[in-house]
Amino acid sequence: MDNRKQILIWILGAWLLATPLTGFGEAGSARLKIDMREQPSIDSKVVTNINKKQKLDIINRLGSWVHVKTEDSKTGWLRLHQVRIGDGRRKNNSGYFGLGRLFGSFSGKQANKGITAATGIRGLEAAQIRDAKADHTAVKAMDEFMVVATDALSFAEKNQLIATKVPYLKKDRKRE
Amino acid sequence: MPGALIRYTGLLLIMLLVPANSYALFGLEKLKRFKPISKKVEIQMGQGIAAKILGATPLVNDPELQQYVNRVGKWVALQTERPNLPWHFGVIDTDTINAFATPGGYILITRGLLMMLRDESELAGILAHEISHAVRKHVLRTIRKQSLADIGRKRLNKMAEEKGSGNYKYLVNSSTEAFSRGLDKKDEYAADRMGVVLAARAGYEPFGMATVLQRLSAINPKDTKLTLMFNTHPDPDKRLQKLMEAVGTQLDAYAKQPRGKERFQKIMKAHIARYVPTKRKKSVFDDDIW
Ligand SMILES: [Zn+2]
Numbered sequence: 001m002d003n004r005k006q007i008l009i010w011i012l013g014a015w016l017l018a019t020p021l022t023g024f025g026e027a028g029s030a031r032l033k034i035d036m037r038e039q040p041s042i043d044s045k046v047v048t049n050i051n052k053k054q055k056l057d058i059i060n061r062l063g064s065w066v067h068v069k070t071e072d073s074k075t076g077w078l079r080l081h082q083v084r085i086g087d088g089r090r091k092n093n094s095g096y097f098g099l100g101r102l103f104g105s106f107s108g109k110q111a112n113k114g115i116t117a118a119t120g121i122r123g124l125e126a127a128q129i130r131d132a133k134a135d136h137t138a139v140k141a142m143d144e145f146m147v148v149a150t151d152a153l154s155f156a157e158k159n160q161l162i163a164t165k166v167p168y169l170k171k172d173r174k175r176e
Numbered sequence: 177m178p179g180a181l182i183r184y185t186g187l188l189l190i191m192l193l194v195p196a197n198s199y200a201l202f203g204l205e206k207l208k209r210f211k212p213i214s215k216k217v218e219i220q221m222g223q224g225i226a227a228k229i230l231g232a233t234p235l236v237n238d239p240e241l242q243q244y245v246n247r248v249g250k251w252v253a254l255q256t257e258r259p260n261l262p263w264h265f266g267v268i269d270t271d272t273i274n275a276f277a278t279p280g281g282y283i284l285i286t287r288g289l290l291m292m293l294r295d296e297s298e299l300a301g302i303l304a305h306e307i308s309h310a311v312r313k314h315v316l317r318t319i320r321k322q323s324l325a326d327i328g329r330k331r332l333n334k335m336a337e338e339k340g341s342g343n344y345k346y347l348v349n350s351s352t353e354a355f356s357r358g359l360d361k362k363d364e365y366a367a368d369r370m371g372v373v374l375a376a377r378a379g380y381e382p383f384g385m386a387t388v389l390q391r392l393s394a395i396n397p398k399d400t401k402l403t404l405m406f407n408t409h410p411d412p413d414k415r416l417q418k419l420m421e422a423v424g425t426q427l428d429a430y431a432k433q434p435r436g437k438e439r440f441q442k443i444m445k446a447h448i449a450r451y452v453p454t455k456r457k458k459s460v461f462d463d464d465i466w
Binding site for chain 1: 223224226227228229230231232233234235239242243245246247248249250251254255259262263264265266282345348349352353355356357366369370372373376377378379380381382383386387390391393394408416417419420422423425426427428430431432433434436439
């Protein structure tokens with residue numbers, strides 16, 4: 001690895017550490033003018049009113065609710081879709097999100113691999129798929145990783161994933 | 177014997193009456209067009225499209241990762257009305273952010289999208305969305321409408337059986353053509369709604385997909401890694417708004433189901449440490465398309 005790359009990784013590491021780590025340490029903003037609730041429930045008390053585009057710190061998420069903190073340190077809950085990640089402007093670099101960033105802080109070597117992977121230029125366009133030569137061998141190769149029902153069941157059991165009867169959403173129930 | 181005769185006559189009458197009624201309701205053309213394609217052909221078309229995608233982008237060379245994604249995917253697929261489709265899941269080696277459902281249960285997710293995720297419930301959510309497309313036959317319907325509308329069911333079945341023939345290639349190429357243009361917006365919203373329910377049924381906290389949509393909506397649509405997804409899907413913010421509107425508080429009871437964060441991050445960390453990009457085959461262009 002050349003020197004410049006190493007320096008870049010150190011800077012990135014320092015920046016990651018400096019980012020306020022509340023939960024995932026994410027800056028957010030309100031999508032619209034909205035009430036902030038004390039608890040994750042629509043029946044809960046209103047703590048304060050949040051303005052459109054108001055800056056928020058995203059602390060945590062519970063189902064469809066997000067725990068946030070205002071700049072004047074009030075905490076409360078908003079619904080997931082009422083909160084935007086970042087300042088509301090769309091970031092150019094998708095590599096900013098997710099594990100590429102999270103694992104970037106583990107070690108130089110891994111960071112390098114993760115980040116390179118997240119910012120490479122190999123793309124996948126519609127035209128590439130249309131013009132590609134069909135690779136039937138690769139489709140066959142997928143059989144090797146195919147999982148039978150009993151394996152899936154034991155995976156679920158081992159990881160305490162319990163199948164639950166959940167009806168389709170009301171909007172879709174006429175289908176059943 | 178006379179009893180049986182009456183029964184058969186009754187059956188015959190029903191067989192004659194029902195189609196007649198349907199013709200009257202929907203018109204002859206439509207009925208002919210949307211007669212269901214056999215499951216076998218559905219699977220063969222799916223394999224054909226998957227072969228084209230894999231021809232453009234190879235699988236990630238990491239059997240452990242591939243098997244993990246298959247376990248999560250199959251577990252979710254078992255919660256549907258079509259648990260017995262030959263469900264196959266694959267991670268493909270590209271930084272672009274997307275996932276694909278071909279007919280018949282072949283589901284592909286890009287490594288770029290996988291790298292954006294933070295826990296297993298998010299992975300389950302994305303796979304659940306794709307599984308929903310396959311279960312509801314969204315892709316199959318789009319292909320028939322767009323590319324193969326004037327080919328009858330019998331002929332389609334025959335074309336699909338002649339693997340390697342010009343007819344089969346034509347079938348796969350036209351399917352891929354329609355597929356790469358994307359689905360109806362309403363099918364995308366429907367898959368989002370069905371996906372959150374499937375995730376909940378599989379025992380996951382159901383809003384993983386919603387969180388991914390929230391994250392995607394923070395990325396500039398001009399980011400080239402998202403081109404295909406933004407071309408073939410409605411805007412992620414719009415999807416999130418519509419999804420949450422339809423969900424309301426219906427799934428709040430499952431908010432405390434697990435997200436599988438530690439497991440997911442451990443597996444991804446190990447994958448990143450041993451990751452070597454898969455070399456692409458030299459020629460990605462099919463010189464014998466006709
Ligand atoms: Zn979709």
